[in-house]
Amino acid sequence: MLLIKFKITFIYEMLFFIDKMKRKVTLKQIARELDVSISTVSKSLRNSPEISEDTRQKVQAFAKLYNYKPNNIALSLKNKRTKTIGIIIPEIVHHFFATVISGIEQVANENGYNVIVCLSDESFDKEVINMEMLANGSIDGFIMSLSKETQLKKDFHHIVEVINQGMPVVMFDRITNDVFCDKVIIDDQMAAYEAVDYLISKGFKKIALVTTVDYVSVGKLRTEGYLKALRDHNMPIEEEMIVKIEDIENCSVKIERLLDEQKPDAIFAVNELFAVTSIKLAAKMGVNVPEDLSVIGFTDGIISQFSTPSITTVSQNGIKMGGRAAKMLIDRLEMEEEDEHYRTEVIETHLVERESTPTL
Amino acid sequence: MLLIKFKITFIYEMLFFIDKMKRKVTLKQIARELDVSISTVSKSLRNSPEISEDTRQKVQAFAKLYNYKPNNIALSLKNKRTKTIGIIIPEIVHHFFATVISGIEQVANENGYNVIVCLSDESFDKEVINMEMLANGSIDGFIMSLSKETQLKKDFHHIVEVINQGMPVVMFDRITNDVFCDKVIIDDQMAAYEAVDYLISKGFKKIALVTTVDYVSVGKLRTEGYLKALRDHNMPIEEEMIVKIEDIENCSVKIERLLDEQKPDAIFAVNELFAVTSIKLAAKMGVNVPEDLSVIGFTDGIISQFSTPSITTVSQNGIKMGGRAAKMLIDRLEMEEEDEHYRTEVIETHLVERESTPTL
DNA sequence: TTTCAACACGCAAACGTTTTCGGTGGGTTG
DNA sequence: CAACCCACCGAAAACGTTTGCGTGTTGAAA
Numbered sequence A, B: 001m002l003l004i005k006f007k008i009t010f011i012y013e014m015l016f017f018i019d020k021m022k023r024k025v026t027l028k029q030i031a032r033e034l035d036v037s038i039s040t041v042s043k044s045l046r047n048s049p050e051i052s053e054d055t056r057q058k059v060q061a062f063a064k065l066y067n068y069k070p071n072n073i074a075l076s077l078k079n080k081r082t083k084t085i086g087i088i089i090p091e092i093v094h095h096f097f098a099t100v101i102s103g104i105e106q107v108a109n110e111n112g113y114n115v116i117v118c119l120s121d122e123s124f125d126k127e128v129i130n131m132e133m134l135a136n137g138s139i140d141g142f143i144m145s146l147s148k149e150t151q152l153k154k155d156f157h158h159i160v161e162v163i164n165q166g167m168p169v170v171m172f173d174r175i176t177n178d179v180f181c182d183k184v185i186i187d188d189q190m191a192a193y194e195a196v197d198y199l200i201s202k203g204f205k206k207i208a209l210v211t212t213v214d215y216v217s218v219g220k221l222r223t224e225g226y227l228k229a230l231r232d233h234n235m236p237i238e239e240e241m242i243v244k245i246e247d248i249e250n251c252s253v254k255i256e257r258l259l260d261e262q263k264p265d266a267i268f269a270v271n272e273l274f275a276v277t278s279i280k281l282a283a284k285m286g287v288n289v290p291e292d293l294s295v296i297g298f299t300d301g302i303i304s305q306f307s308t309p310s311i312t313t314v315s316q317n318g319i320k321m322g323g324r325a326a327k328m329l330i331d332r333l334e335m336e337e338e339d340e341h342y343r344t345e346v347i348e349t350h351l352v353e354r355e356s357t358p359t360l
Numbered sequence C: 001t002t003t004c005a006a007c008a009c010g011c012a013a014a015c016g017t018t019t020t021c022g023g024t025g026g027g028t029t030g
Numbered sequence D: 001c002a003a004c005c006c007a008c009c010g011a012a013a014a015c016g017t018t019t020g021c022g023t024g025t026t027g028a029a030a
Helices: A002-021 A027-034 A038-045 A053-065 A072-079 A095-110 A124-135 A148-153 A157-164 A188-201 A217-232 A252-262 A272-284 A302-306 A318-334 B002-021 B027-034 B038-045 B053-065 B072-079 B095-110 B124-135 B148-153 B157-164 B188-201 B217-232 B252-262 B272-284 B302-306 B318-334
Strands: A084-089 A114-119 A141-144 A169-172 A182-186 A207-212 A242-245 A266-269 A294-298 A312-315 A344-347 A350-352 B084-089 B114-119 B141-144 B169-172 B182-186 B207-212 B242-245 B266-269 B294-298 B312-315 B344-347 B350-352
Touching (some): A084 A124, A095 A114, A095 B114, A114 B095, A188 A207, A207 A217, A252 A272, A272 A294, A318 A344, B084 B124, B084 B318, B095 B318, B124 B157, B169 B318, B182 B318, B188 B217, B188 B266, B188 B350
Parallel strands (some): A084 A114, A207 A242, A266 A294, B084 B114, B141 B169, B182 B344
């Protein structure tokens, strides 16, 4: 009889030992093992003065031995907050978005938050699905940049809904003025203006624009900056000098035609890809950059730095942008009284002069 | 009295209306409103045959009206699984890692999983902290690539611990053989071998190697591939033709010295950055690629595609790598009996021929 | 000896689900 | 009329926490 009792205890100990090695240990298990209540264990671990020095020590030692860590999910359920931020962006294989994530992750981490990343692939439906997935308790707030399709459809009901449910949203870069929330952007129009102004000041007369279709918010703004710069300097605006590219995959044809027919002496491109493509096409046609043609791009990414010649470009600091967005979101999450007053932060840009524009 | 009663009801209705617009509605609220029990509501929504057609309809209509969605956190707690995957990588502003995440996210999404991303910044401590944060119930499994510091210290206790707790881990690219788990890699040595073999077959005699320090696992393997290729073709291995770069920020000096003193006729670089830097430095010294010098890089990223000349490189398909890793993890998560047999998948690579090597 | 505070701890509710089990009422059958 | 079955529904436990409150014990003061 004693033997059986011993055996059972022994087996139980063994099981618990295995349990220690595997699976996580819970308050309940510690409580059972130490023959105290769950609340005593919990309070001991949180150094509550309610518990005697003695048992507190004992519990803490045991907890340390078994490497107890409170279960995040249970905490989330109790506290009604998950300490994680949802990020929804069009794509991640894109230097700018990667830098933004990096910036978000950094300040999120500093504040004890995690980030969960969803990609919309520029699709409206995926954006909606992802938001709905995350909105059901998985996260405390969103940081997002709109997909192209969403910008085209101008349908923001999913975002408004989430906001109405009391979940804060911060939009960055590709934003819309149709929803009220915090935003962080660059002054796309101003930045484009300055770039074109720079070209004009260098004496260029035939400045072409390679841009996106208008429904892409940032593309449109940069286009407006280009137009404004020309107007302010009383320079003619010619439709033929402007190419709007819909399908980024084969932008070559249109750019080639531009170079061939218009023979611009400078090009302002609204992104890196258009800039480098222009340079490569020009080279193929015997037009040298920067001797025969100057090029300014947008976004200071890998391409601008490493292409030959390296590309003068408008830098938009993704790290800082992401950091600010995260800061805004966390601030809003951690203030007690709700603030209906939304802010829009503007990140400063500057022109990075490189080899694709004349040095003097 | 009636008035008061009315007023109270009215206020209550108002509050509930506000509640509908804001915050999420729970089973309990629906139950209270419809004057049934919580379980009836739950069963109705899951179409349990236990519930009469009548009440089921009623509940479902009400739920739809108030846009009820079950709370993910509560589900996670109950089901003991979160349906999210934790990703830990050294950095995200890096084309290859971005593509891997993209691949993971895609198949994760297809299987109803989310991904939560943590960056180690090549730091051992951050890697450990991130793993511990996520291991406490936030995720179901890890997909990770080791930080440089971790590879240097050879300290993998945090990974082993997590695995012992019963949480599956899949490692990719920068792996270690000291931990037993699923892995997905490319055959770095073989791929490097083929690249160098290609150069040899083109008749190059002075083939230099620009690589990383040895503790970076993939760098070491690629170095071995280079050495093996030379040996197999009975070509001399000269220490001076091999530069091992510690600090990626200023790799220029060492490469410049190599070009200047050794005058190689071909270079095999173990990543894009070393390749493009070599080309740029060569150009500065009046050495033209590919006429005077051939260059082959590793990883088919943005730089290789858009640099001038574009760079012949070993493509390692990050999308596929991420996809496979996610598949392996999810398979392991969703099989009932535990399988102690770990697999290592090898993703095929191939040489992408571009302008930095002779075309004929 | 009585009273009362301080101390140490346990109970139970709460967060939002799912699911098992048990119960009630009405109808059918022997 | 009793026994039984079935359709329908609710209570409660469980997941792992935290925390307000109740309670029992002890020691000291009155």
